[in-house]
Amino acid sequence: xxxxxxxxxxxxxxxxxxxxxxxxxxxxxxxxxxxxxxxxxxxxxxxxxxxxxxxxxxxxxxxxxxxxxxxxxxxxxxxxxxxxxxxxxxxxxxxxxxxxxxxxxxxxxxxxxxxxxx
Numbered sequence: 001x002x003x004x005x006x007x008x009x010x011x012x013x014x015x016x017x018x019x020x021x022x023x024x025x026x027x028x029x030x031x032x033x034x035x036x037x038x039x040x041x042x043x044x045x046x047x048x049x050x051x052x053x054x055x056x057x058x059x060x061x062x063x064x065x066x067x068x069x070x071x072x073x074x075x076x077x078x079x080x081x082x083x084x085x086x087x088x089x090x091x092x093x094x095x096x097x098x099x100x101x102x103x104x105x106x107x108x109x110x111x112x113x114x115x116x117x118x
Contacts, residue, residue: 011048015058018043022065032068037078040065044081050089055096063100072110079104079111 008014018040025032040062043049049058062082069075079101086094105112 011046011052012054014043014046015049015052015054015061018061019057022061026068031070032065037065037069037071037074041078041081044078044085050085050093055093059096059100063103066104067107072114075104075108075111076114 008017021036021039022032025036044062049055052058062078066075066078069078082097082101086097089097105115
């Protein structure tokens with residue numbers, strides 16, 4: 001399945017495949033794999049994500065994936081990457097990102113502590 005994700009150039013299809021992978025890993029295996037997170041991190045780097053009509057679905061996927069992650073360093077890396085993208089994004093993307101990050105910070109005490117330390 002990951003081969004399909006990496007080879008497809010259609011961003012909408014990639015987002016749909018990630019949703020499938022999320023459901024598959026979380027329901028069948030009970031947790032998400034490092035490969036899933038690495039692959040999702042690569043998707044964030046893709047500029048087309050900013051302009052797709054599935055941006056809302058992408059943010060939902062990102063939110064639930066980060067919330068499910070037990071690795072604090074990886075959570076912080078995702079937060080840092082999405083904030084870096086905000087520097088070149090449109091206002092609606094930035095607003096949605098900030099709302100999403102607020103949700104993550106409110107629910108994760110460890111993330112809140114790490115952010116306040118820096």
